[in-house]
Amino acid sequence: MQFMTDHDKQTEERIFEAATEVFIEKGLDGSRIQDIADRAGMNKSLLHYYYRSKDRLFDAVFEMIAMKMLKKFAPVFEGDLTLEEKIRFFFREHLSFLQKNPRLPAFLLNEVNRHPERIRKFLANINIENLWKMLYDQHKDELDQYNITREKMPQIITTMASLTVFPFAAKMLLVELFGKAGIKFDDYIEERKTFAADFMISALKNMNRSNPEDESKIKKNDNKKKK
Amino acid sequence: MQFMTDHDKQTEERIFEAATEVFIEKGLDGSRIQDIADRAGMNKSLLHYYYRSKDRLFDAVFEMIAMKMLKKFAPVFEGDLTLEEKIRFFFREHLSFLQKNPRLPAFLLNEVNRHPERIRKFLANINIENLWKMLYDQHKDELDQYNITREKMPQIITTMASLTVFPFAAKMLLVELFGKAGIKFDDYIEERKTFAADFMISALKNMNRSNPEDESKIKKNDNKKKK
């Protein structure tokens, strides 16, 4: 089994892998059964034999990809680290994962927008409120210190997702725009692992200092630091 | 002209508007000439009469949308404001624009990924390096004070875009996830106008303070501020 070639793989598995590639590249609407059969090196009627229809095949692929993404997301926030360590860990791990799977964000965001019915069943399992409640409770002391209230958690969580997901969702755009300036996308992502973490931590620690509505607190804080 | 109904509009314009709606909703691959004709209330052969082919019609629509987005982006950074004022202005204006055009981010990002050849000609006009050089030069004093080097500008610009674009690109996802937690997307965006600005400003002002690699610089800066 160690020297198993593509052709030795089970047919169903080969279909699934080819379909994954094609769907990620072209989306559901842009993909053709024939393309998938070609990439899997077989007759297209075999796809119907194993998966009944294009839609069912897509659902199988979509579920796998959604789960893959999800599994990488949540566990990052478990474990016995400080808030700052968790943030650094998240950006390093999640951006590394996306470097290996650069097309997942664009694929998922697009299909969610084009076929929202299709994704409801996957989202039913996700309780995002748990995620931010868990995070908040675990790090209440640190967050209190920075004047971050529980109500800010949705903004904070989505901000972290923005910082990692957007560059990949907009990869084609950035590659094109950066190219003219002599910047390589890969270098930019590598740099982002620490930039995003520094940025996030710095913002959290000092939001009260920069918020004009909190002038009084700022002055109080400044005094504290000076003494 | 004031009481002009849909039916009085010029045919070409009606086609263009219907096409814009359908393409934004379903993407190029998912849109059907027949859908557009139906929405415009006319025979589908008229679309060919005016636009020759589906692709040409799409190009016209795409160019209009890309320009609309672009025109809203750049001018935000002109004018004689402080860096902080510009950042606040950007988040307020850009998020307000997206509130009125919530599907543009998902549409643009998707088409850019699915049909990159098609967008090269639009991107040729954009020099993003100019944008960040301009910003950097205009606010060199403020940025120096915060130890933000010119090399950080790509990270900063893309971070600002992330914070506004991502929530709309992922709108369907967020609506679904927030719904269970009793959060309304519109409220979240409204709150984001100030949150993102506060967050950005706070991060910029204090990145050196939070970056462990810059301990020495932090102390130097603290001293400067105290005297």
Place this chain on the structure above:
DNA sequence: GTCTATAGAAGGATAGAC
């Protein structure tokens, strides 16, 4: 299980009447 052949529907595009 895998292939060939083909049904059957849908989509883009055009010719030609008015």
Place this chain on the structure above:
DNA sequence: GTCTATCCTTCTATAGAC
């Protein structure tokens, strides 16, 4: 300019031989 009718291609899906 606008409509009807129709061509041609492409796509999903199935029937049936092996």
